[in-house]
Amino acid sequence: xxxxxxxxxxxxxxxxxxxxxxxxxxxxxxxxxxxxxxxxxxxxxxxxxxxxxxxxxxxxxxxxxxxxxxxxxxxxxxxxxxxxxxxxxxxxxxxxxxxxxxxxxxxxxxxxxxxxxxxxxxx
Amino acid sequence: xxxxxxxxxxxxxxxxxxxxxxxxxxxxxxxxxxxxxxxxxxxxxxxxxxxxxxxxxxxxxxxxxxxxxxxxxxxxxxxxxxxxxxxxxxxxxxxxxxxxxxxxxxxxxxxxxxxxxxxxxxxxxxxxxxxxxxxxxxxxxxxxxxxxxxxxxxxxxxxxxxxxxxxxxxxxxxxxxxxxxxxxxxxxxxxxxxxxxxxxxxxxxxxxxxxxxxxxxxxxxxxxxxxxxxxxxxxxxxxxxxxxxxxxxxxxxxxxxxxxxxxxxxxxxxxxxxxxxxxxxxxxxxxxxxxxxxxxxxxxxxxxxxxxxxxxxxxxxxxxxxxxxxxxxxxxxxxxxxxxxxxxxxxxxxxxxxxxxxxxxxxxxxxxxxxxxxxxxxxxxxx
Numbered sequence: 001x002x003x004x005x006x007x008x009x010x011x012x013x014x015x016x017x018x019x020x021x022x023x024x025x026x027x028x029x030x031x032x033x034x035x036x037x038x039x040x041x042x043x044x045x046x047x048x049x050x051x052x053x054x055x056x057x058x059x060x061x062x063x064x065x066x067x068x069x070x071x072x073x074x075x076x077x078x079x080x081x082x083x084x085x086x087x088x089x090x091x092x093x094x095x096x097x098x099x100x101x102x103x104x105x106x107x108x109x110x111x112x113x114x115x116x117x118x119x120x121x122x123x
Numbered sequence: 124x125x126x127x128x129x130x131x132x133x134x135x136x137x138x139x140x141x142x143x144x145x146x147x148x149x150x151x152x153x154x155x156x157x158x159x160x161x162x163x164x165x166x167x168x169x170x171x172x173x174x175x176x177x178x179x180x181x182x183x184x185x186x187x188x189x190x191x192x193x194x195x196x197x198x199x200x201x202x203x204x205x206x207x208x209x210x211x212x213x214x215x216x217x218x219x220x221x222x223x224x225x226x227x228x229x230x231x232x233x234x235x236x237x238x239x240x241x242x243x244x245x246x247x248x249x250x251x252x253x254x255x256x257x258x259x260x261x262x263x264x265x266x267x268x269x270x271x272x273x274x275x276x277x278x279x280x281x282x283x284x285x286x287x288x289x290x291x292x293x294x295x296x297x298x299x300x301x302x303x304x305x306x307x308x309x310x311x312x313x314x315x316x317x318x319x320x321x322x323x324x325x326x327x328x329x330x331x332x333x334x335x336x337x338x339x340x341x342x343x344x345x346x347x348x349x350x351x352x353x354x355x356x357x358x359x360x361x362x363x364x365x366x367x368x369x370x371x372x373x374x375x376x377x378x379x380x381x382x383x384x385x386x387x388x389x390x391x392x393x394x395x396x397x398x399x400x401x402x403x404x405x406x407x408x409x410x411x412x413x414x415x416x417x418x419x420x421x422x423x424x425x426x427x428x429x430x431x432x433x434x435x436x437x438x439x440x441x442x443x444x445x446x447x448x449x450x451x452x453x454x455x456x457x458x459x460x461x462x463x464x465x466x467x468x469x470x471x472x473x474x475x476x477x478x479x480x481x482x483x484x485x486x487x488x489x490x491x492x493x494x495x496x497x498x499x500x501x502x503x504x505x506x
Binding site: 058 | 171432434
């Protein structure tokens with residue numbers, strides 16, 4: 001399974017042509033305590049760079065952009081009851097959505113883990 | 124010395140005497156009202172809960188402190204009463220009162236605390252605490268209106284700490300301060316850990332607590348003595364905001380501003396009877412008319428259903444879809460364990476229990492007008 005990252009601090013874990021998407025540990029630290037996550041409906045078509053979800057901390061609401069284009073095949077419904085999972089396990093149980101890729105070529109524009117860690121170090 | 128690295132802002136950031144302490148404690152520092160201030164240390168929810176359960180220590184040194192000095196209390200009080208609607212003349216020795224600077228339309232220029240020393244030798248001196256973002260304007264406004272014989276002396280040489288929560292009084296008593304019996308809104312002197320301080324039993328969290336004014340040169344020693352107590356944790360501006368929102372307390376520039384009057388803001392309790400009858404403050408014609416006939420809109424509490432917070436700026440609709448107002452503060456209340464908000468609605472919709480609709484990201488969200496505060500105040504009213 002290949003893992004990719006964006007400069008907007010999202011991660012994608014790609015299995016076949018389905019990407020599981022969440023926000024990185026760096027992103028959850030920046031947000032602080034997550035109190036609400038608004039997820040898209042299963043079946044929704046998303047475009048790379050378009051809004052895919054909203055994550056709310058005590059202080060503010062932040063948009064999560066789709067890192068790739070495709071169709072939402074699953075959402076992490078457990079976040080409705082336990083939004084703090086995003087803080088506790090951002091890159092595992094705290095995933096947001098699964099997207100069936102419509103253009104696997106978009107993955108080539110993303111960072112791998114080493115490149116992302118190097119990018120975070122510059123912030 | 125710490126190298127005060129600055130963001131690329133037009134005006135250089137200012138620092139409180141406790142900046143190095145915040146950084147050493149791992150605080151996330153943010154620009155706020157021209158100062159670099161701690162927004163959180165371990166996390167807003169944990170800090171909020173600690174303040175409600177024990178004692179939270181806040182650096183609020185960015186706020187403006189000043190003395191208004193005249194020949195006697197009546198003269199100084201009369202000078203201030205020209206700008207604010209509270210009865211300052213009746214403010215007793217050793218007491219504090221909340222009020223607002225008003226513009227000629229009755230709009231709020233800033234809100235402030237006024238305290239009178241318990242010491243007869245200080246008669247004629249009032250201490251003022253105003254908001255950080257407004258302080259330069261407030262003090263210029265005051266100076267421009269003062270009569271001969273009354274002068275303003277800024278207290279930029281003083282820091283301000285707030286210790287808030289049910290254990291705050293025990294902490295101060297352990298450090299030698301004789302404050303246990305002070306009722307809410309007492310203003311006096313106290314010695315804390317051997318340091319002379321001007322202390323009030325008040326705050327902005329809805330909890331029992333104290334605000335402590337101390338010379339800048341003693342601020343770090345006082346902070347260290349307080350934070351060393353096992354019941355005390357440092358608390359950032361993030362939890363200060365969630366605590367005051369649950370407490371139903373207004374944040375200047377959000378819930379109150381130049382376009383809102385104290386009557387609309389549901390702050391009529393802060394205008395005492397003599398001032399309502401006599402007027403004699405800016406905008407008195409507007410405010411007395413609103414008292415007599417009702418304000419067109421009112422600040423209310425709003426409880427959204429479900430988990431989604433409604434933020435500042437959210438439009439409020441009646442259940443039949445008519446626009447009736449706007450959210451002015453909104454977020455997540457950690458003690459309520461759900462979303463909470465305040466805002467203004469047309470007076471006909473202001474009764475507690477009124478169902479309303481909030482437009483959040485283009486979608487309707489059911490909510491209800493509720494009585495403030497969301498979390499009952501726990502001030503110490505005396506035995």
